[in-house]
Amino acid sequence: MKENVSGCPVEEAMRVLGGRWRLLLIWFLLDGPKRFNELRRALPNISQRMLTLDLRALEESRLISRTVFPEVPPRVEYALTEEGQRLRAVVGAFQEFGLWLKQRDV
Amino acid sequence: MKENVSGCPVEEAMRVLGGRWRLLLIWFLLDGPKRFNELRRALPNISQRMLTLDLRALEESRLISRTVFPEVPPRVEYALTEEGQRLRAVVGAFQEFGLWLKQRDV
Secondary structure (H helix, E strand, O other): OOOOOOOOHHHHHHHHHOOOOHHHHHHHHOOOOEEHHHHHHHOOOOOHHHHHHHHHHHHHOOOEEEEEEOOOOOEEEEEEOOOHHHHHHHHHHHHHHHHHHHHHOO | OOOOOOOOHHHHHHHHHOOOOHHHHHHHHOOOOEEHHHHHHHOOOOOHHHHHHHHHHHHHOOOEEEEEEOOOOOEEEEEEOOOHHHHHHHHHHHHHHHHHHHHHOO
16 A cells, blocks of 8 residues: 555545644644634634635535524634544644654754 | 644644655655655655655654665665654554545545
8 A cells, every 4th residue: 555645544634634734723623612713813824815725624524613603793613523523633643743843952 | 822823832743744745755664764766656746856855854853864875876765763753653643544534435
C-alpha cells in the first residue's frame, strides 16, 4: 500500500484535515460548540473566506455540524459531531508533539 | 491559551508538519531510510521542487537527516532522526483516523 499513494489512509486523513487551520478548528471545538465569530477571534490570522471554506469542508465531511438558531440576529453555532469526536486522539497527538517542539526550541 | 493562537502547541505542530505531504513523507520514512527517488516514486503527485522543499524543512526541524554516501553517482539517503521517531504516534493517529474515514465512505 505504501508503493502508491492513492488509497493510503494517511493521505486520506490529510485530504480531510490538511491545511493549516482545520485541526486547530477541531481543537477549539473539542471545548464545546462555538459561534463563527468566536472561531474567528480565536484564529486572528485566518481570513473570513478561509474560515468559511474550512468550516464548510469539515461540515461536508460530517465532522462538524452547523446549527442556525432562529433568533434576531440569527445565531449560528458549529459543533463537533459524534464522528468528529474521533479526532480527539489526532488532536491529542499533535498537541503532545507541539508541546515537545516548543520545549525543545525554547 | 486557546484564546489566542500564537503559542498554541497544535499550531506549532502544524507549522512544522503542515502541508499535504510532510506527514506522508514521515510515514514512508518510518519504514527505514529512503533515497530521494524512492520518495518521489512513492508520491507521484508531488513535484520535485515541492519534495525538495519539504525534505529541507523537515531537515531544518531536525526530524530527518540527509546522508550523502561518497559513491559514483553519489547516493543520498533520508532517514528519521531519533527526534523524528517521536512522530510515530502522530502518524499512527492519522492512519487510524484515515482508515476509519475510508471504511465510512466506502
